[in-house]
Amino acid sequence: MxxxxxxxxxxxxxxxxxxxxxxxxxxxxxxxxxxxxxxxxxxxxxxxxxxxxxxxxxxxxxxxxxxxxxxxxxxxxxxxxxxxxxxxxxxxxxxxxxxxxxxxxxxxxxxxxxxGEDDETIIASSYPPVGDITKVEGGWRIKGRWPTSSGSDHGKWAFIGALEKNEKGIPVDRHALLVKREDYEIIDDWFTFGLSGTGSKSLLIKDAFVPDHRAHSMIDYKLDDRPVNYLFPFAMVFYSSVSSVIIGFAQGAIDVFIEQMQVRVDNGSGAATRLSPYVKDRLANAVAKVRACRARMEHMMAHCTAIVERRELVSNDDRIHYMLDMARIGRECEEAALTIYKCTGARGVYSSNPIQRYLRDTLVAANHITQDADNNAGALGGYLLSGELPPMLYEKPKLV
The missing domain is CATH 1.10.540.10 (Acyl-CoA dehydrogenase/oxidase, N-terminal domain)
Incomplete structure (x- = not known):
């Protein structure tokens, strides 16, 4: 073809x-x-x-x-x-x-x-709904400070997350609003023990106007005439993108571990470390975890692709199961990285050994909200027992 x-x-x-x-x-x-x-x-x-x-x-x-x-x-x-x-x-x-x-x-x-003028223009983001938006004629007014905008130095625009509230102050929708670079200030406050190189700084918006056409709901999932590859749920694409890169982190740790253990010699006995059953066992179990994570992601996307190609929506039942599948990837990849790290001994603690950076970066990435296995497990358990969905994620709230 x-x-x-x-x-x-x-x-x-x-x-x-x-x-x-x-x-x-x-x-x-x-x-x-x-x-x-x-x-x-x-x-x-x-x-x-x-x-x-x-x-x-x-x-x-x-x-x-x-x-x-x-x-x-x-x-x-x-x-x-x-x-x-x-x-x-x-x-x-x-x-x-x-x-x-x-x-x-x-x-x-x-x-x-x-x-319109440059189709390579890059867009940054900060989605936590921590600022304020007010509906005005033709759009929204937005202000506040948004954290952890990864790669923000490269963006000429930014998607900003915010909650729309009714007159009683109750959230009724969650929006992403596209803001021009001149409307926000980048605050250099990203000092962390992992993923330091992402430059995930804060964005400060004192007061900006965003027209309606540059805003959309992050939770109002409905069928329309958009091209098929945009019919996936918003959260599914974003959460699984985070999961997929974390799989790469854990695989990178495994790659380095194999390289090091193939040539390492035990200081006490002089035996090749690769012969240790302890090393073999930990390596194989780490590999199994990462392969399982990758397989789950591939399965989810294959299943959901078949659904959207029929121009149908992915059901809430599928979505809430898959959200936990994706969230568990962060946990299982950090477990894989830590499993093999424990075989490195004192060598693994030196900053010159890249395996410690893979571990630190995986730990930080697994703390991302998309990798919250605990709350997603609670959401799935609650759904299976009572049929209830967590608010403001799968559908807009039904207010009485």
Missing amino acids: QPAVLERTNIQIPTSDELVARAAAMVPGLRDRADEIEKARQVPNDVVQMFKDAGFFRILQPKAFGGWEMNPIVFMRVLGELGRGCCASAWIMMILGVHNWEFGLMEARAGEDVW
């Missing part, structure tokens, strides 16, 4: 395998720069440009704006490879790249505003 040809740019759209191969080829170079990027506390422009040149930002971008409009699983596979190299670089590729999918949910005018 011949690859599709993008009429607007007359460029052949690569296959999923080709894109994954491009990501895999970057892994050694990214790994070599991971320490530099961590110390700089941000991913440099040339790495972002490398990702642009490889086409990674076009994977989810609508065709109307020069993208390739591919199934999100392609993006997730690419992230799983990049995560093996430099966790911070892969993380901001995930955050900045997944925003391009979001434009498939919005009016075309939003994409025209951002990509």
